[in-house]
Amino acid sequence: MKDSMTLADAFQNCKYPVVGHGKRNVRVLLESLEGTDGDTASDMYGKGDTIERFEAKMAAYLGKPEAVFFPSGTMAQQIALRIHCDETGKRKVAYHPLSHLELYEEDGLKALHRIETVLLADRDRLIRPEDVRDLEDDAACLLLELPQREIGGQLPPYAELEEISAYCRSRGIRLHLDGARLFEILPHYEKSAAEICALFDSAYVSFYKGLGGVAGAILAGEPALTERSKVWKRRHGGDLISLYPYVISSDYYFDKRIGKMAQYYEEAMALAEMYNGCADTIRTVPAVPASNMFHVHADVSKEALESILAGVAEETGVGLSAWVKALDDGGSGFEATIGDRYAAVPEDRLRSAFSLLGHKLKEGGYRA
Amino acid sequence: MKDSMTLADAFQNCKYPVVGHGKRNVRVLLESLEGTDGDTASDMYGKGDTIERFEAKMAAYLGKPEAVFFPSGTMAQQIALRIHCDETGKRKVAYHPLSHLELYEEDGLKALHRIETVLLADRDRLIRPEDVRDLEDDAACLLLELPQREIGGQLPPYAELEEISAYCRSRGIRLHLDGARLFEILPHYEKSAAEICALFDSAYVSFYKGLGGVAGAILAGEPALTERSKVWKRRHGGDLISLYPYVISSDYYFDKRIGKMAQYYEEAMALAEMYNGCADTIRTVPAVPASNMFHVHADVSKEALESILAGVAEETGVGLSAWVKALDDGGSGFEATIGDRYAAVPEDRLRSAFSLLGHKLKEGGYRA
Numbered sequence: 080m081k082d083s084m085t086l087a088d089a090f091q092n093c094k095y096p097v098v099g100h101g102k103r104n105v106r107v108l109l110e111s112l113e114g115t116d117g118d119t120a121s122d123m124y125g126k127g128d129t130i131e132r133f134e135a136k137m138a139a140y141l142g143k144p145e146a147v148f149f150p151s152g153t154m155a156q157q158i159a160l161r162i163h164c165d166e167t168g169k170r171k172v173a174y175h176p177l178s179h180l181e182l183y184e185e186d187g188l189k190a191l192h193r194i195e196t197v198l199l200a201d202r203d204r205l206i207r208p209e210d211v212r213d214l215e216d217d218a219a220c221l222l223l224e225l226p227q228r229e230i231g232g233q234l235p236p237y238a239e240l241e242e243i244s245a246y247c248r249s250r251g252i253r254l255h256l257d258g259a260r261l262f263e264i265l266p267h268y269e270k271s272a273a274e275i276c277a278l279f280d281s282a283y284v285s286f287y288k289g290l291g292g293v294a295g296a297i298l299a300g301e302p303a304l305t306e307r308s309k310v311w312k313r314r315h316g317g318d319l320i321s322l323y324p325y326v327i328s329s330d331y332y333f334d335k336r337i338g339k340m341a342q343y344y345e346e347a348m349a350l351a352e353m354y355n356g357c358a359d360t361i362r363t364v365p366a367v368p369a370s371n372m373f374h375v376h377a378d379v380s381k382e383a384l385e386s387i388l389a390g391v392a393e394e395t396g397v398g399l400s401a402w403v404k405a406l407d408d409g410g411s412g413f414e415a416t417i418g419d420r421y422a423a424v425p426e427d428r429l430r431s432a433f434s435l436l437g438h439k440l441k442e443g444g445y446r447a
Numbered sequence: 448m449k450d451s452m453t454l455a456d457a458f459q460n461c462k463y464p465v466v467g468h469g470k471r472n473v474r475v476l477l478e479s480l481e482g483t484d485g486d487t488a489s490d491m492y493g494k495g496d497t498i499e500r501f502e503a504k505m506a507a508y509l510g511k512p513e514a515v516f517f518p519s520g521t522m523a524q525q526i527a528l529r530i531h532c533d534e535t536g537k538r539k540v541a542y543h544p545l546s547h548l549e550l551y552e553e554d555g556l557k558a559l560h561r562i563e564t565v566l567l568a569d570r571d572r573l574i575r576p577e578d579v580r581d582l583e584d585d586a587a588c589l590l591l592e593l594p595q596r597e598i599g600g601q602l603p604p605y606a607e608l609e610e611i612s613a614y615c616r617s618r619g620i621r622l623h624l625d626g627a628r629l630f631e632i633l634p635h636y637e638k639s640a641a642e643i644c645a646l647f648d649s650a651y652v653s654f655y656k657g658l659g660g661v662a663g664a665i666l667a668g669e670p671a672l673t674e675r676s677k678v679w680k681r682r683h684g685g686d687l688i689s690l691y692p693y694v695i696s697s698d699y700y701f702d703k704r705i706g707k708m709a710q711y712y713e714e715a716m717a718l719a720e721m722y723n724g725c726a727d728t729i730r731t732v733p734a735v736p737a738s739n740m741f742h743v744h745a746d747v748s749k750e751a752l753e754s755i756l757a758g759v760a761e762e763t764g765v766g767l768s769a770w771v772k773a774l775d776d777g778g779s780g781f782e783a784t785i786g787d788r789y790a791a792v793p794e795d796r797l798r799s800a801f802s803l804l805g806h807k808l809k810e811g812g813y814r815a
Contacts, residue, residue, distance in 0.1 A: 106485030108692055117474030121661075150518055154684025187682030191559045287688055293489075294687045314555030315683050316522025319662045320655055324476055324692035 086402065089389040093398035095428055097350065100291040100336075100418035108293050108324065111331035121321045125309060129323050133330045134297070141282055142273025143299035147308050148326055150317045152259055152285050153184050155298040158311040159281045160220055161192045162304050163253040169219035173197040175206055177229035178222065179257065191315075205235050208242045214252060221247055224257035225275070226264050231364035231374035231414075237268050244278035256282035263289040263370040266341040280304075286329035289343065289371055290336050291418060295325035336419075343371035343417040350415060353429070357437035363415075371417040379443065381405040384413075387439045397424060397432035454770065457757040461766035463796055465718065468659040468704075468786035476661050476692065479699035489689045493677060497691050501698050502665070509650055510641025511667035515676050516694055518685045520627055520653050521552050523666040526679040527649045528588055529560045530672050531621040537587035541565040543574055545597035546590065547625065559683075573603050576610045582620060589615055592625035593643070594632050599732035599742035599782075605636050612646035624650035631657040631738040634709040648672075654697035657711065657739055658704050659786060663693035704787075711739035711785040718783060721797065725805035731783075739785040747811065749773040752781075755807045765792065765800035 090096060101107075122130040130148055138146035149155040157180070160172045172188075174180060176198040180188050188194050197218060200206040205227055214221065223243070226232035235243075247254045256279040261272060268275065276282045281300035286292035298308055312318045351363040351373050360378040377384050384403045392398045400413040458464060469475075490498035498516055506514035517523040525548070528540045540556075542548060544566040548556050556562050565586060568574040573595055582589065591611070594600035603611075615622045624647040629640060636643065644650045649668035654660035666676055680686045719731040719741050728746040745752050752771045760766045768781040 102486075103489040103491070103689065104485060105480070105483050105487040105489070105691060105695070107489070109480060109485050112473070112477060112480075115473050117472060117477050118470075119473040121471040121473070121475070123471070149684070151684040151687050153681070153686075157684065183681075184684075185678050185681045187684065190682050293692065294689045310553050313521070313551075313553045314558050316517070316519040316525065316552075316555065316685060317683075318521075319519050321471065321662045323473060324661065327473070 086385040086389040086400075089392040090398040090401035093392040094396035095424040096398040096420050097424055097429070098400065098415050098417065099420055101420060107291070108328055111293070111328035115327055119323075122323050122326065124318050124320055125312070125322075130326050133326050136330070137284070137297045138299055140272055141276045141284065141297070141299040142271070143276060143282065143301070145302045145305035146297045146299040147305045147312065148322060148329075149296045149298055149312060150294065150319065150322065150325060152179070152283050152296040153187065154312065154315050154317045155283045155296045155308070156180065156222070156255070156257060157184070157188050157192060158308050158315065159255050159283065159298055159300070159304070160188060160194060160222065161311060162307045163220035163255065163280070164192070164194055166303070167219040167251070167253065169217050171195045171197060171218050172220045172222060173199050173214055173218050174222040175200055175224060175227060176202045177227070178224060179228075179259065180222070182229070203230060205230070205233050206243075207235070208239055208246065211243050211246055214250075216250075218252055220253040220255055222255045222257055223279075224259070226260055226370050226372070228260065228372070232260065232368060232370045232372040233365050234264055234267060234369035237270065240275075240278055253280045255279060258282050259285045260288050260370060260372070262337060262340055263343065263372065266344040267369045286325075286332060289340065289418070290329070290332040292332040293325055293328040295322070295329040339419075340371065342422070344368070346421045347371045347373060347415070347417045350417065350421070353433045357433045358440040360440050361436075372414060374412055374414050375400070376406060376410055376412040377440070378410045379440065380409070381411040383443060384411040387436065387443070390439060391432050391435050395428060395432040395435055397428055399432065399436070454753040454757045454768075457760040458766040458769035461760040462764035463792040464766040464788050465792055465797070466768065466783050466785065467788055469788065475659070476696055479661070479696035483695055487691075490691050490694065492686050492688055493680070493690075498694050501694050504698070505652070505665045506667055508640055509644045509652065509665070509667040510639070511644060511650065511669070513670050513673035514665050514667040515673045515680065516690060517664045517666055517680060518662065518687065518690065518693060520547070520625075520651050520664040521555065522680065522683050522685045523651045523664045523676070524548065524590070524623070524625060525552070525556050525560060526676050526683065527623050527651065527666055527668070527672070528556060528562060528590065529679060530675045531588035531623065531648070532560070532562055533675075534671070535587040535619065535621065537585050539563045539565060539586050540588045540590060541567050541582055541586050542590040543568055543592060543595060544570045545595070546592060547596075547627065548590070550597070571598060573598070573601050574611075575603070576607055576614065579611050579614055582618075584618075586620055588621040588623055590623045590625055591647075592627070594628055594738050594740070596628065596740070600628065600736060600738045600740040601733050602632055602635060602737035605638065608643075608646055621648045623647060626650050627653045628656050628738060628740070630705060630708055631711065631740065634712040635737045654693075654700060657708065657786070658697070658700040660700040661693055661696040663690070663697040707787075708739065710790070712736070714789045715739045715741060715783070715785045718785065718789070721801045725801045726808040728808050729804075740782065742780055742782050743768070744774060744778055744780040745808070746778045747808065748777070749779040751811060752779040755804065755811070758807060759800050759803050763796060763800040763803055765796050767800065767804070
C-alpha cells in the first residue's frame with residue numbers, strides 16, 4: 080500500500096505525465112460548457128434539440144440509421160444484447176472471456192436479463208473466425224470488442240473481421256460492436272467508423288476514453304433496435320429528465336479530439352518502441368500498438384516496478400504510469416493510453432527517462 | 448394540437464408564470480457550478496470526496512446510517528425493492544395503483560427484476576391502514592409515496608403513517624418511502640425528514656422536483672441495503688465514472704431551496720384558495736394542499752380550458768398552466784407546483800387573473 084501510494088503520488092506530482100489527457104476534474108465539464116448559451120433548453124426524457132441533434136450526428140458518423148444517447152456503455156450494451164436476444168428468440172450471447180460485461184458489470188446481463196453467455200477464445204488472445212464457427216445455433220449474438228482492451232488493445236486483421244461478419248450474417252447470428260475505443264482504431268485500420276460499423280448490426284461508442292469527455296455513450300443501429308432501446312433505457316432508470324451535461328460535453332470532446340486519433344496512434348507506437356528497446360525484462364503487448372493504447376509487462380514484481388517507476392518520475396520528472404498491478408506469471412504490468420499529455424513531454428526528457436528505466440531494470444538484478 | 452400549442456406558447460411568453468422555479472435550461476447547471484473550483488476532482492465510479500460528502504450529508508439529513516447517490520429515482524427504487532425482496536426471500540411488493548413504478552417506468556420492476564406487484568387502494572384515494580392489513584404474508588415490501596403525486600399530492604394523517612409503519616414492522620413487511628417530494632411535505636407534517644424516514648426501512652429522495660436541480664436521487668437506509676444497492680447500481684449501468692454534474696447541482700439546489708419549502712407550501716394554499724373561490728366549475732384536489740403542489744379540476748372540456756387559460760395569460764400576463772389534460776369524467780385538469788416564480792407575481796395581477804378566469808368559466812355557459 081505504501082509503495083503504491085508513493086507511485087501514485089510521484090505520478091501526481093511529476094512535471095511530465097506521459098499518459099492520458101489530463102486530470103479528471105470539474106474543469107473538464109466547465110471547458111465543454113464555455114461556448115454553451117445558458118438559454119439552451121434541457122433535453123426532457125430523451126427529447127429535445129440538444130440530444131436529438133447529437134444522436135443524429137453520431138448516427139451519420141457511424142453510418143447507422145439511428146442512434147440513442149445513454150448515460151453508460153454498461154446500460155447501452157446490455158440493452159443491445161437483450162434486444163438481439165428478443166428479436167431472434169434466443170437467450171445466449173457470445174463474447175471474449177475478458178469482455179467488459181464479464182469483468183466489470185457485476186453480471187448485470189445475467190442478473191437483470193437472464194441471458195446466458197458463451198466465452199469465446201482464450202483469455203490471452205483475440206477471437207478468431209474459427210472460434211466463431213464453433214458457435215451453436217442457439218447463439219443470438221456475438222459481441223466483438225475492438226480493440227480488445229484487456230489484452231493491450233489488440234486488433235484482428237480487417238479481413239478476419241469481414242470474415243466473421245459474413246459468417247454471422249449467413250448463420251443469422253447478430254453481431255454487436257463494443258466500440259468503447261472505436262475512434263482510437265480508425266487510423267490503424269485506415270477505415271471510417273461507418274465502414275467498420277457496416278460489418279455490425281449494432282454498435283456502442285464511448286465519449287470518455289480516447290475522447291476524454293465526462294461520461295456518456297451512444298448505441299447505433301436499425302430503428303427497430305434503437306426504438307426498443309429507449310424503452311429499456313427507461314426500464315433501467317437511464318432515461319433521465321436531463322442528460323445534457325453528458326451530451327454537451329460528449330459533443331464538445333468529440334469535435335475537439337476526433338481529428339487527433341492518428342497522432343495518438345503514432346505516439347503510442349513511438350512510446351511502445353521505447354519500452355521494447357530499453358531492457359530485456361520489459362515489453363509491450365501488443366509489440367506494436369494498434370491504437371492509442373498498449374499494455375506493458377515487466378519480469379519484476381509489482382513492488383519492484385512501482386519503486387522503479389516512482390524513481391524515474393522523481394529523478395526525470397517523467398511519469399510513465401500512476402499504478403502497477405501484479406500479473407499471474409509473477410511479473411507486473413500496467414496500461415498506457417496516449418492522450419493530449421504526450422505531446423507536451425520534451426523528447427530529451429523522455430529519452431532520459433527510458434535510459435534510466437532500462438538502467439534501473441538491469442541494475443536491480445531482477446530475473447531476466 | 449393547435450390549441451395546446453397556443454396555451455404552451457401563451458404560457459411561454461407570459462410575463463408572470465405562476466408555477467415552477469424557472470425554465471429548465473443549461474443555466475440551471477451553470478449557476479450550480481459557479482462556486483465550484485475547476486480543480487475539484489471527479490468522483491470515480493461512486494468513490495471520491497464530492498459524492499461521498501454529499502451522500503453523508505443526505506444520510507444525516509434523512510436520519511439513516513448510509514445514503515447512495517443514483518442518477519435516477521427509477522433506478523434507485525427498483526433496486527431498493529429488489530433488495531427488500533431478496534433479503535426477505537419474497538417476490539412481491541405493494542404500492543398505489545398510480546405509483547411512478549406503475550405509470551412511468553415501462554414495467555422495469557417486472558421486466559428486469561421479475562417482481563410481482565399488488566396494487567393497494569383505489570386510483571383516486573390514498574392507501575389506508577385497512578388496505579395494508581389486507582396484505583398477504585408473501586409481500587416483501589410496501590412502497591408509500593408521500594405525497595401521492597397523481598392525486599394532487601394528498602397526504603395521510605401522520606398518525607396513519609405511524610400505524611402503517613408499526614403494522615408492517617410487526618408483520619415483517621418492509622416499508623419503503625417514495626420521497627420524490629419528501630422535502631415538500633415537511634412543513635405540513637411539521638416533522639423533520641429524519642422523523643418521517645424513521646418510519647421506513649429505506650427512503651428515496653429526488654433533487655429536481657421541489658429543489659429544482661438538474662437530475663439525481665439518493666437512496667438511504669441500513670448499510671446492508673446501501674452496499675447491495677451499489678452492486679445493483681453497477682448492474683443497471685448507473686455507476687458512472689463521473690456523476691459530479693448531478694451531485695454538485697443537487698447539493699447546490701438542496702442548500703438553495705431546502706429552507707423555502709414552508710413558503711412554497713403557504714403559497715400553494717393561497718393559490719388553491721383562489722381557484723376554489725373563483726367559480727363553481729373549478730376546484731383543487733386536494734381542497735387544501737398538503738405540500739407545494741395540487742391538481743386543478745374543471746367541469747369544462749380540455750379544449751375549452753386551454754382556450755380560457757391562454758386568454759387569461761394573454762390578457763393579464765399571468766400564466767396559470769402550460770398544459771391541460773382531459774379527465775375521465777369529461778372535464779379537464781392540470782397540476783400546479785409552486786416554486787420560486789410565484790413570489791414574483793404581483794398580487795393584484797393574480798387577483799385580476801382569477802377574476803378573469805372566473806368570468807370566462809361562467810360566461811362560457813359551460814356545464815356547472
